[in-house]
Amino acid sequence: MTVHQTQTPFTLTTGTGAPVADNQNTETAGPGGPLLLQDQHLFEKLAHFNRERIPERVVHARGAGAYGTFRVTADVTRWTRAKFLSELGKETEVFLRCSTVAGQLGSADAVRDPRGFAVKFYTEDGNYDLVGNNTPVFFIKDPSKFPDFIHTQKRDPYTGSQEVDSVFDFRGLSPESTHQVTWLFGDRGIPASFRHMNGYGSHTYQWQNEAGEIFWVKYHFKTDQGIRNLTAEDAAVLAGKDPDSHQRDLRESIERGEFPSWTVQVQIMPAADAETYRFNPFDLTKVWPHADYPPIEIGRLELNRNPGNIFAEVEQSTFSPAHFVPGIGPSPDRMLQGRLFAYGDAHRYRVGVNADQLPVNRPHAAEARSYQRDGALYDGRHGRAKNYEPNSFGGPVQTGRPLWGGTEVAGLTGNHPAPLHAEDDDFVQAGDLYRLMSEDEKERLISNLATAIAGVSADRDDIVARTIANFAKADADYGKRLEAAVTERRGK
Known part of the structure; x- marks a missing residue:
């Protein structure tokens, strides 16, 4: 393959022309610490x-939602003090939205794309939002790269189409x-429906118990309907015949009384394990192997009521990973840290500064009592009440008890790469996943990937070579096949 020569690149700058020192790693408090507000390049x-x-979502625009119930099936009080998880049999109302990631509002459902979950x-302590996908990992590990990644999935500024290059x-x-x-290019890359796929919190989160002990957790939602997927050929036909296939399936199954459900599991890691674990436990491109931390069943989620109005309850629904409740909090996961800001900011722009007070978003089992007033969609709910704190007029006051436990940090501020653990690299878990597949699964994976990569422009063999080299590093057989x-499909 020929190597494409590129020109010496220009210096990357901020919007005001300042040179960017590091566009790969967000500033953190020490190598393993949380992100810093002073990293204005990230926030810009x-x-x-x-x-x-505007007005549709930049990502996850195409989606469907439904109401349901989460029921606790195991005692988890040794790990978390979250009230909605406090006793066996306890039930909490939920709203679930499933979506494709890259497609626009009018795109088809049956496409190869991750699904939002x-x-x-x-809850009685306010709303808790768990924002994940139908895959346990993601494409990138630092939030600075998220806009760049999504730009590759969206329409090219010149051609107006998604470009394989x-x-x-x-x-x-x-x-x-x-x-x-x-x-993504394996069998689970195109779910047959929203009901027939798993969901994952994907990120690592913190649980804290009444004694103040901290644990790191990962969430798994295992479909009780069984995993079902579409081949690329079947998906192409379905997307053309019924672009609304997944949304229609979810709505009609609930109308028939066939309520979809998921068994909810968690992996739990004592906080002391994190520093010496063989993989960085806060890296979104990695999983925790089940042999290390076996999933524990904690509950069951069932969807049993369709929304009455799609725009009011699905399009205007907003989810933010920053919406925690006592006993649950963030981890140093860099992608999670970036999303704590980005999701709420997106909702304030797209829906409005009072989006959290729309019926689908506001607390249903608690009352929101804040000093935030006015702005678009404000309904005057506070009346004559004072809008500042502290005050001597009986306004709400702080509890003095943080929702989650603190994280120890050390080191100089700066654009640090994430700390490497004993078995950390970008390829080991991809290779493990490939080797877990049956021969038929491998053949479909290779076919799906090769067909996509073969679409790269004929004069950009360098893109093809780099891409294949990454898979070869994951597994030699993977790369060779x-x-x-790809060579066969490109005729080279």
């Missing part, structure tokens, strides 16, 4: 990105995407 990118489209728990150029230059791409399939 995320804030601008959130405002690029966002759950709003209407852009998609695989970014993936080849971002080797941490190898694991997620293997998921993929190279042969």
Whole structure:
């Protein structure tokens, strides 16, 4: 394959012309600490990105939702003090929204794309939003790269179409995407319906018990309907015949009384394990192998009521990973840290500053009592009550007890790469996933990937070579078979 020569690149700058020192790693408090508010390059990118489209969502525009119930089936009080998880049999109302990621509002459901899996728990301590996907990992590990990644999935500024060159150029230059791409082009890349796929919190979260002990957790929602997927050929036919296939399936199943459900599990890691665990437990491109931390069943989620108005309850529904309740909190997961800002900012722009007070978003089992007033959609609910704190007029006051436990940090501020653990690299888990597949699954994976990569422009063999090299590093057989399939399809 020929190597494409590129010109010496210009210096990347901020919107006001200042040179960017590091566009790969967000500033953190020490190598393993949380993100810093002073990293204005990150916030400039995320804030601008959130405002690029109106009125539909920039990502996850195409989706469907339903109400239901979460019921606790196991005692988890040794790990968390969250009230909605406090006793066996306890039930909490939920709203679940499933979606594709890259497609626009009018796109088809049956496409190869991750699926969003966002759950709003209407708890007595306020709403808890768990915002994840149908895959346990993601393409990137640092939020600075998120706008860049999504730009490769959206329409090119010149052609107005999604460009294969852009998609695989970014993936080849971002080797941490190898694991997620293997998921995406495998059998689970096109779910047959929203009911027949798993959901994952994907990120690592913190649980804290009444004694103040901290645990790191990952959430798994295992479909009780069984996993069902579409082949690329079947999906192409279905997308053309019924672009609304997944939304229609979810709505009609609930109308028939066939309520879809998921068994909810968690993996639990004592906080002391994190520093020496063989993988960085806060890296979104990695999983915790089940042999290390076996999933524990904690509950069951059932959907049993359709929304009455799609716009009011699905399009205007908002989910933010920053919406925690006592006993649950964030981790140093960099992608999660970036989303704590980005999601709420997107909702304030797209729906309005009072989006959280719309019926689908406001607390259902608690009352919101804040000093936030006015702005779009404000309904005057506070009347003559004072809008400042502290006050001597009986206004709400703080509890003095944080929702979650603190995280120890050390080191100099700066644009640090994430700390490497004993078995950390960008390829080991992608290789593990490939080797778990049956021969038939491998053949379909290779075929799906090769067909996509073969669409790269004929004069950009360098993009093809970089992409294949990443998969070869994951597994030699993976790379060898993929190279042969791509070469055959490209006629080279």
